[in-house]
Amino acid sequence: MSSSKAPIRLAIVGVGKIVRDQHLPALARDASYHLVAAASRNATVEGVANFATIEEMLASDVVIDAVSLCQPPLVRYEAARAALEAGKHVFLEKPPGATVSEVEDLKALAARKGVSLFASWHSRYAPAVEGARAFLAGTVARKARFIWKEDVRKWHPGQAWIWEAGGFGVFDPFINCLSIVTHILPPLYITRATLDFPENRDTPVAARMDFAGANGLAASAEIDWLQTGPQSWDIIVETDAGELLLSSGGAKLAISGQPVKDEAEREYPALYERFAHLVRAGKSDVDVAPLRHVADAFMLGRRNVVEAFFD
Ligand code: NAP
Numbered sequence: 001m002s003s004s005k006a007p008i009r010l011a012i013v014g015v016g017k018i019v020r021d022q023h024l025p026a027l028a029r030d031a032s033y034h035l036v037a038a039a040s041r042n043a044t045v046e047g048v049a050n051f052a053t054i055e056e057m058l059a060s061d062v063v064i065d066a067v068s069l070c071q072p073p074l075v076r077y078e079a080a081r082a083a084l085e086a087g088k089h090v091f092l093e094k095p096p097g098a099t100v101s102e103v104e105d106l107k108a109l110a111a112r113k114g115v116s117l118f119a120s121w122h123s124r125y126a127p128a129v130e131g132a133r134a135f136l137a138g139t140v141a142r143k144a145r146f147i148w149k150e151d152v153r154k155w156h157p158g159q160a161w162i163w164e165a166g167g168f169g170v171f172d173p174f175i176n177c178l179s180i181v182t183h184i185l186p187p188l189y190i191t192r193a194t195l196d197f198p199e200n201r202d203t204p205v206a207a208r209m210d211f212a213g214a215n216g217l218a219a220s221a222e223i224d225w226l227q228t229g230p231q232s233w234d235i236i237v238e239t240d241a242g243e244l245l246l247s248s249g250g251a252k253l254a255i256s257g258q259p260v261k262d263e264a265e266r267e268y269p270a271l272y273e274r275f276a277h278l279v280r281a282g283k284s285d286v287d288v289a290p291l292r293h294v295a296d297a298f299m300l301g302r303r304n305v306v307e308a309f310f311d
Contacts, residue, residue, distance in 0.1 A: 007031065007032060007033055007034040008032060008033050008034070008065045008066050008089075008276060008279055009034050009036045009063055009064050009065045009066070010027065010033045010034065010035050010036065010064070010065065010066050010067070010068060011035075011036060011037035011038060011039065011048075011057060011062075011064045011066070011067045011068070011088075012024075012035065012037075012038045012039075012045065012067070012068045012070060013038070013039045013040065013054050013057075013067055013068065013069050013070060013071060013079055014039075014040060014069065014070040014071030014072075014093075015038055015040035015043035015044070015045055015070070016040075016043065016070065016071075017159075018070055018093060019045075019070050022122075022267070022268040023068060023070060023268060024045065025268070026268035026269045026271070026272050027272065029269065030269065030272050030273070030276075032272070032273070032276040033272065033276070035047075035048055036048055036049065036062055036063070036064060037049040037050070037051065037057055037060075037062045037064060038050050038051070038057075039051040039052065039053055039054045039056070039057040040052070041053070049062045054067070054079045054082055054083065055082060058082060058083065058086045058088075064088060065088065065089060065279070066088055066089035066090070066091065066116075066275070066279060067079075067083045067088050067089075067090055067091070068090075068091040068093070069083070069090060069091065069092050069093060070093045071093075072161040072162075072167060073093075073095050073096070073097055073098045073166065073167070073168065074098045074161065074164070074165075074166035074167060076092060076093075076096070076097055076098070077097050077098065077102040077105075077106070080092060080097075080106050080117075081106065081109065084106065084109045084110050084113050084115060084117070085109070085113070087113055087115060088115060089115045089116040089117070089118075089275075089278075089279045090106070090110065090115070090116070090117050090118070091118045091120060091271075091275045092106075092117070092118065092119050092120060093120060094119075094120055094121050094122060094123075094175060094176070094179065094290075095168060095172070095175050095290070095291055095294070096119035096120075096286070096288070096291060097291070098166040099295070100288050100291055100292055100295050103119060103286065103288050103291060104288065106286070107284065107286040110284050110286075111284065114282070116275075116278040116279045116282065116283060116284050117284040117285075117286055118274065118275045118278055118284065118285050118286070119285065119286040119287060119288070120271045120274075120275070121176075121179035121183075121287070121290060122176070122267040122268060122271055123176035123177070123179050123180050123249055123250050123267070124179050124180060124183050124250075125266070125267040125268075125270040125271060125274075126180070126249055126250025126251050126265070126267055127250070127251050127252075127262060127263035127264060127265055127266075128246055128250055128251060128252055128253035128260065128262070128263065129180055129183065129184065129246070129250045131253050131260055131263075132180075132184050132235075132244060132246045132250075132253050133183060133184040135239075135241070135244060135253075135255060136184050136185060136237065136239065136244065138241070139239040139240050139241035140215070140239060140240045141185055141186065141217055141237050141238070141239050142216065142217065142218075142238050142239060142240070143217070143218050143219070143237070143238040144181075144185060144188075144211075144217070144218075144219035144220075144235065144236065144237045144238070145219065145220055145221070145222075145234075145235075145236045146174075146177050146181060146219065146220070146221040146222070146223075146234070146235055146236075147221075147222050147223075147232045147233075147234045147236070148170075148173060148174045148176075148177045148221070148222075148223040148224075148232065148233055148234075149222070149223065149224040149225075149227035149231065149232040150173055150224075150225060150227055150231045150232075150233070151225070151226070151227055151228050151231065152170075152205070152225040152226065152309075153311065155173070156172075157311065158311055162203065163201045163202060163203055163309070164202050164203070165202040165203065167202070167203050168203060168294065169197075169201070169202075169203025169204040169205060169225070170203075170204050170205055170206055170207060170223050170224070170225040171203075171204070171207075171223075171294045171297070173223075173225075173233075174207075174221070174223045174294075175290050175291070175293075175294055176233075176249060177221070177223075177233065177235065177249075178289075178290035178293045178294065179290040180235060180246070180250050181219075181235065181290075182287070182289040182290050182293070184235075184246075185213070185217075185219075185237070186213050186214060186215075186217060187213055187214070188211040188212065188213040188217065188219055188293075189211060189212060189213070189296070190209055190210070190211055190293060190296045190297055190300055191210045191211065191212050191300075192209065192210040192300070193207060193208070193209040193210075193296075193297045193300050193301035193302065194207060194208050194209075194301060194302045194304055195207045195297065195298070195301040195302070195303055195304065196304045196305075196306045197303060197304070197305055197306065198305075198306055198307065198308050198309035199305050199306070199307065199308050200308040200309065200310075201308075201309055205224075205225045205226060205306065205309055206223060206224040206225060206226065206306070207221070207223050207297065207301065208220070208221065208222055208223075209221040209223075209297055209301075232247075233247065233248055233249035233250075234246070234247045235247075235250075241255075242255050242256035243255070243256055243257075245257075251265060
């Protein structure tokens, strides 16, 4: 970059739902960035240089400081390696990769190349998460429940990759819960898991898990992708200072039934502020804790075959 105040010349890879819903609107309002390019096989972004692949983009004469990788996790590692090898700072959508090892490898590569790597966890920036973290820091958590129940047909219509091996299935949304839990609660580890796999799919549609932590902390999770009607993205924690309810995916907080004032939602603007800060400070932020829990669930979990799923 020409100077520390100059906008970061950013490229986006994998132009799909999350890029259109969140990345482009957040970037349009952030003077720290100048969006210069996009790489996507079937889509383009207006007003920037467009390429079909990241390799073509990196080989072009467009000057790029950083790339945001927004494809499905299974194909992100090769793209991230190429970008880091080319000396670019890298922002990884969640989940940061398809395996823990590949993310650790990217972290080491970023350090060797002297560039920033950001494994983004957007739910950690949900409006009520910091309030929940502050409350829990001042008390003792005894018991927790994580209830993540949503309708896959509504939120992921026709997305084939989430059902393919490496696509995470119902753990694609539940890793958002895990990213909050690993930020606000003391360390937990999975002690038991049952994963329901539709007979025609590679990834689970529902799961139940138990967790344990130090000082008798016990937690359980119920996750389901076939929830019609009201959707639940709730974290409930019984503490010595009352019951904490962090609901709507981290957007709302209540303590012992009393709502705590709502803050405005700005997850992606906050993610991009964090990334700019990391780039300017020459630092990385790569926390694999949520991904490790998913790996543990797949490793420890009992496989239960359930009826076929069709979109
Ligand atoms: P998506 O729209 O299905 O995929 C994003 C784009 O990636 C696609 O439009 C496609 O663009 C490219 N792509 C798809 N499959 C590919 C493949 N096999 N190889 C190379 N490129 C491929 O998915 P999304 O919902 O935006 O999610 C992308 C990532 O963001 C996921 O990790 C997801 O967990 C995360 N995320 C999603 C949401 C959400 O609400 N959807 C929210 C937060 C985070 P081209 O065909 O043009 O290459």
